[in-house]
Amino acid sequence: MRRAPEETPEGFGREVLGPIVAEFCLRLWALTSLLERPDDAALLFCARGGLRMQLAYERFLAATGLPSSVHLTPLMVSRVAAIRPAIQRGLDDGLDTLVPAAASALSYEFGQASVADVFAAVTGVRPVSPDPRWQRRFTPEELTALLRHPDEVTGAATLAGQARLFTRHLHEVLGARRTAVLVDTGLFGTTQDLLAAALPELDVGSVLIARSFRPGGTAPQARTVGLSVEAVDYSPLRPRTALLRYWHYVEWLFEPDLPSVRTFTLDGGRVRSDLEVDGWADRVPPTPGTVFAGVVDHLDALPRGPAERIVTEAAQAWRRYHRAVVWPRREDAEVLSVGTRSHDFGRDVTWEQPAGTSVVAALNGDPMWREGQLARTGSPLRLPLLAALQGAYSARHVTRGLARRRRRGA
């Protein structure tokens, strides 16, 4: 049986995600064209996802002919790379704890981990001290104390050196410009928070595909924006918030087959990240037949003065994306499959796409995309179960909204 265009990965990329990415590119272009000092700003596309976002944006500009005077460049960064200069700033300033952005990020990522584990994640060096104090649950104060401990100079020096190298890399790509606009997939703007805390001499903003709000995070900042979606969570009334129901898919779509940035070295007078393995740039362009190849095809075919077409097609594409993610059929689940995804932040933990086909397995645990798991089972109960999930998400959206309203009123 012949498949509909959007039932192949490349077709889904061209028909559904292409218009969505085109809308993001149009919004990114509009934002940069409304900067007053574009010559003083650079769009820093954050590895890994940003590498393909830059490729997509450049193809969008080439196809549409829209003028842009903002400097575009990749930034070799990850949350673990960005947190080091923020931690180092607190140490240099003589604080007894971490700067708030670093404390908030680590508390969210490592809430249950030990001080020693967090030390190892951010420095890349296991602590040598046998003191049981470091096996206790992580707190910003204890991590600061461990970084200052005389037995841990190796780890502390490694962190300081990596912070210096990353900061040098950032200044190398930024040049003399003062406004650094990070471009990334999403979601909480952690990298912007960290770099703004570490480098107050720069104006650091962040432009994401989707912006959500981390529980217990620092106060929302106007300098981090979600161009396609800005929402606390999924809302049945807003089709585009379906992105938040299956966020791993967006990250997977843009991330090339390259390692996450963890460390930097000096190579011939230039800072080089461990992502930049031999031939790394060749892995950024899309492989034929993939979803991203379809996205790029769509961008290449955009006309000059593209807004009318983009706005029209995006509205329809968001409805189709919402349907595929929230009410998936088995073929949608195949097309939107992502395999294994990494937690990162200096760890080797991953999310797996479960291979099981039972409804019970799909409803248990914390899968990347529960609806897709249900669709893969081929169960005749697919529709009622998806409806029940939709009802549960709707109820959660309402109760969270009411709770936020109560907190604001308190």
Place this chain on the structure above:
Amino acid sequence: MSLAALSVLIASAPGTVISTDLFNTVLLRDHTTETRRLAAAGRRAARRLGLDPAVVVELRWTCHDSAYRAVGIERPHGDASLRGICSTMATALGLDGAAAGVLADAEVEVDVEHLRPNRRLVDLLDGARARGVRVIAVSDTYYSTDDLTRILDAVVGHLPVDAVYSSADLGSTKHAGGIFDLVAAAEGVDPSAIVHIGDDLLADVTRARAALWTPTHLPRGTAYRATALVGRLVSVPARLRRDR
């Protein structure tokens, strides 16, 4: 402070400069929301340019958000500019500068249709000017000084101020506070000599006082707040379309 008390204050303090906010102070808005007015202006401009009205409305909202996001990232104490927004829209649509003018003109026209003059305040300002008191307007807005002058002329019937200062032109706002020093310097007067009238407690009172101006709070009444609430309810479908 009431308008009568303000009148007495002005009369008793020679050399005073009167500064006034514009929107919801001299120019009173009706119940409509910004979302609805932008949509109306977008539809009007689309008809004139032969474009799909739904596309122009959507693009107007997009560029509005983009403009304020750019401000938030690059110049948090500054403001967006309508002319910049319309120029970006026209370029994105593959149109020229004349089309940007059509988009901006439609916006000014629609806004004028939803404003009426605050006659009592206009009379007070006219009276002060007749006695030789200098009167200026200071507005947090994406309109340029030229646009504001045009709106004032159209709504009030004449220009009730000697000079108009726009945050879009000056790159500094009342909400962030930076505009007050710029205006005082441009007027060549001591900040303490300026009496400022406005409806917004933060921008027109707290920030003005911090800049050593003498603020006078002139909030809209209960009737307006009630009709504005109705307006917001009526605008819910448009708001949902904008957010979806």
